[in-house]
Amino acid sequence: MSYDFQSVVERRGTMSAKWHMIAEDMGPGNEDVIAMSVADMEFKPAPEIVRALVNAAQHDVFGYDYVTDDYFAALEFWMHRHHQFDIDASWVRLSNGVMPAVNSALRAVTRPGDKVIIQGPVYYPFTFAAERNGLTIENNALVLGDDGRYRMDFADLEHKAADPRCTAIMLCNPHNPVGRVWTADELRQLGDICIAHDVTILADEIHADFAYTGHEVTMFGTLGEQYAEHCFEFTAPTKTFNLAGLACSNAIIRNPQLRKRFDIAVENIAGLTVSHFGLIACQAAYEHGEAWLNELMSVLDTNRALLRDFASTTPGLALIEPEGTYLAWLDCRGLGMTADELRDFMRNKGRVYFDEGALFGRGGEGFERVNLACPTVLLQQVVERVGTAIAER
Ligand SMILES: Cc1ncc(COP(=O)(O)O)c(C=O)c1O
Incomplete structure (x- = not known):
């Protein structure tokens, strides 16, 4: 390993929300509890990215x-090399995050009172985005x-x-939290x-760069023209x-009508901005990050x-085997606890703070989402703590 x-x-x-x-x-007195929740990693960024940021800090x-x-x-280059996805720069809109862009896209294609489909249990800000835009889920x-x-x-789905x-x-x-990498057939x-x-x-x-051996992420736009024309x-x-703290993301919108509606929606909420450092870091990542990512995998x-x-x-x-993402969906239903009991057990007895499954909506109760993006010694500590708590209960 070179990284x-x-x-x-x-x-x-260090300003880490997680x-x-x-x-x-x-509250205080819980400094020993290990954070396994928010989807960021316990790793410093690739030195190639840090160099680009330092250079910008010194000279720009x-x-x-x-x-x-x-x-x-x-x-x-990245989309072509990693996803066989040939995009045109004119289709792309930058923003300070995927969720701000998702919110703008929702405003672009729905009206308050419309219905929007989600596939739960799922990343809970989807629910917030729908509710915030006056949509029924x-x-x-x-x-x-x-x-x-x-x-x-x-x-x-057909019915809805x-x-x-x-x-x-x-x-x-790939699906957060259940870890599925949807096949091209499923997506079609x-x-x-x-x-x-x-x-x-x-x-x-957003998790498209994480697929384990045997699984391949299909970008929706690669399915064919009619699919690309119908999506963000x-x-x-x-x-x-x-x-994530540098806040930079891409919306790829091939259909010019959808793009126009997206642009109007963005202007109506005072625009989406990207920071100088976000752009510098993301460009460096696409240009120089591949070797780091390979080792990370x-x-x-x-x-x-x-x-x-x-x-x-x-x-x-029981583990729901993740096919992609760096998140794992741990089925704890066999412990026979309610969602509240499970959360309290993991935090107070296990001394580990997961994102509890119930957060992700119906069907998530009894699960814990585990963040695998940490040094192996830290995960080892987590499983030892949880194992001991279960053995002693
Ligand atoms: C599926 C999914 N979408 C969006 C985000 C958030 O992206 P951003 O910080 O760019 O808004 C996350 C973060 O965990 C995520 O898991």
Whole structure:
């Protein structure tokens, strides 16, 4: 390994929301609790990115920016090389985050009172975005098979999409928190239903750079022209390279009408801006980050195996094997606790702060979302703590 993925970085007191949240929620005296919640990583960024930031800090002037051709070239290169996705810079809109862009896209294609489909349990800000925009949520609930794999319920999707008040769907691929990398067939099926009923697809692909061996992420726009014309795609290198605090993301909108509506929606909420450092870091990540990402994937794979072994040897637990993302969905229903009991047990007895499954909506109760993006020694500590708490209960 040429990069450092094993040193534990002390993030308490460094403006980390993930670690601060423990003090906020649990109060003083809980400094020993380990943060496993928010989807950022316990790793410093690639030195190539840091160098670009230091260089900018030393030499640049921080006035208003425009997005350079070099940024777009780096993005196009990454999409082509990693996702066989040939995009044109003119389709892309930059913003300070995927969720601000998702919110703008929702405003662009829905009117208050419309219905929007989500596939729960799912990343909970989808729910907030729908509610904030005055939309009614239709949950096309994912179905957990006996094989431990979640699947989409297409019959239910067809039924919900057929409602004329239903105008959009928020798709998460790879799916946070259940870890599915949707296959091209699944995505095509979803796309066919949505296109037939004129439901616009908002594809959140922020986790697209994380697929484990045997799985391949299909960017929605690569399915074919009619699919690309019917969707917004949201990507960012901020998950991939742990740059979320620098707030920079891309909306890829091939359809010019959708793009126009998106631009109007953005202007109506006073615009979306990207910071100078966000642009510098994201461009450097696309240009120089591949080797770092390759090493990161092997660390994530080691951590996934560790959690798998732990779950398979601990009564009451089962791992929903993640196919993508650096998040793992741990089935704790066998412990026989209510959602509140499970949360309190993990925090107070296990001394670990997960994102509890119930946060992700119906079907999430009894699960915990585990963040695998940390040094293996830290995850080892987590499983030892949880294992001991379960053995002693
Ligand atoms: C599926 C998904 N979408 C969006 C985000 C947030 O992205 P951003 O910080 O760019 O708004 C996250 C962060 O965890 C996520 O998991």
